[in-house]
Amino acid sequence: MSFVFKMFVAVVVLGGIFFLLEKNSASVTPVIAPTLSPTATYSSGPSPESTDSPSPVSTPTPTPTPAPAISITPTKIIQGEPILVQIKTADLPEIKNISFDGKSLGIFSYKSEPSAFIGIDLAKKPGTYKLLATLADGEELEKNITIGMRPKVEAPLGIPEKLGGNTEEAVTNVISTMAQESKTLLGIKTASTALWTAPFRFPLAGKITVTDPYGYVRQTVGEAINHKGTDFHADEGTPVFAMNTGIVRIARLYQIYGNTVVIDHGLGLMSIYMHLSKINVNVGEKVNIGQTIALSGQTGYAESPHLHITIRINDISIDPMKFMAFFAK
Numbered sequence: 001m002s003f004v005f006k007m008f009v010a011v012v013v014l015g016g017i018f019f020l021l022e023k024n025s026a027s028v029t030p031v032i033a034p035t036l037s038p039t040a041t042y043s044s045g046p047s048p049e050s051t052d053s054p055s056p057v058s059t060p061t062p063t064p065t066p067a068p069a070i071s072i073t074p075t076k077i078i079q080g081e082p083i084l085v086q087i088k089t090a091d092l093p094e095i096k097n098i099s100f101d102g103k104s105l106g107i108f109s110y111k112s113e114p115s116a117f118i119g120i121d122l123a124k125k126p127g128t129y130k131l132l133a134t135l136a137d138g139e140e141l142e143k144n145i146t147i148g149m150r151p152k153v154e155a156p157l158g159i160p161e162k163l164g165g166n167t168e169e170a171v172t173n174v175i176s177t178m179a180q181e182s183k184t185l186l187g188i189k190t191a192s193t194a195l196w197t198a199p200f201r202f203p204l205a206g207k208i209t210v211t212d213p214y215g216y217v218r219q220t221v222g223e224a225i226n227h228k229g230t231d232f233h234a235d236e237g238t239p240v241f242a243m244n245t246g247i248v249r250i251a252r253l254y255q256i257y258g259n260t261v262v263i264d265h266g267l268g269l270m271s272i273y274m275h276l277s278k279i280n281v282n283v284g285e286k287v288n289i290g291q292t293i294a295l296s297g298q299t300g301y302a303e304s305p306h307l308h309i310t311i312r313i314n315d316i317s318i319d320p321m322k323f324m325a326f327f328a329k
């Protein structure tokens with residue numbers, strides 16, 4: 001039972017098929033180039049205010065362009081976290097492929113540098129994995145990325161009366177239903193280019209209060225369920241905003257997830273909104289950042305009103321707050 005359970009409750013599986021961006025020149029593609037403002041520190045190239053200049057008013061002498069190199073943010077990574085990969089001093093058309101652990105990643109331009117997101121699954125075995133960038137001329141850049149173990153946090157969680165209460169029968173039903181529902185969230189169609197053009201924003205107005213963090217293990221009746229998203233405080237009926245521009249891929253009611261909206265932002269990046277009381281958008285509809293897509297609620301497996309957010313990178317649910325720390329305003 002435990003093994004089957006673990007298999008089933010994995011809301012995310014590895015494996016996405018990604019698409020290279022078309023050969024857009026970074027310098028003329030402000031539309032696809034995200035203008036995100038990560039708060040993390042990036043390794044930087046030579047300073048324009050180099051002290052090599054003989055005089056403060058003279059034009060700096062040209063220096064040879066450094067060879068392309070891989071840069072990652074953050075530099076210390078644990079299970080369940082997102083990573084931003086950038087190829088320094090390279091142009092988008094120069095990059096043929098970027099792969100992590102043997103799987104290709106979608107490539108976009110960020111600050112005029114070829115970039116990609118990696119999602120590290122909560123269940124990814126800690127260890128060292130290879131990041132490989134293949135340049136158009138055949139040159140390969142390699143970087144080893146070490147994934148650390150996420151500290152395990154457990155907390156009890158009951159099953160709401162509306163789903164059968166704290167009985168073995170109810171938990172069996174919840175687990176099997178959740179497994180079916182999670183399958184419908186895998187392999188969702190994604191745009192082959194980045195649809196976002198601005199930093200991500202939180203899905204609620206005003207102060208954001210996390211009521212349930214990502215990554216802890218909820219102990220129900222004899223079973224454990226990983227929480228693969230973040231819960232925000234939201235009273236019933238609070239407007240829920242699209243975290244960025246994208247296309248609605250799912251807008252429907254589930255037994256466990258409740259009313260759910262999935263927005264595809266392109267290149268395998270998705271934001272998912274659960275337990276909504278009302279859905280305002282339809283499948284296939286293009287939504288803009290900040291658009292009201294729904295009202296929050298407590299439909300499905302929820303004991304009180306709140307907004308559950310999942311952020312997916314290529315079918316892998318990562319910590320939304322970590323994502324927002326790097327890729328939001």
Ligand SMILES: [Zn+2]
Pocket residue numbers: 212227229230231308309
């Ligand atoms: Zn949740």
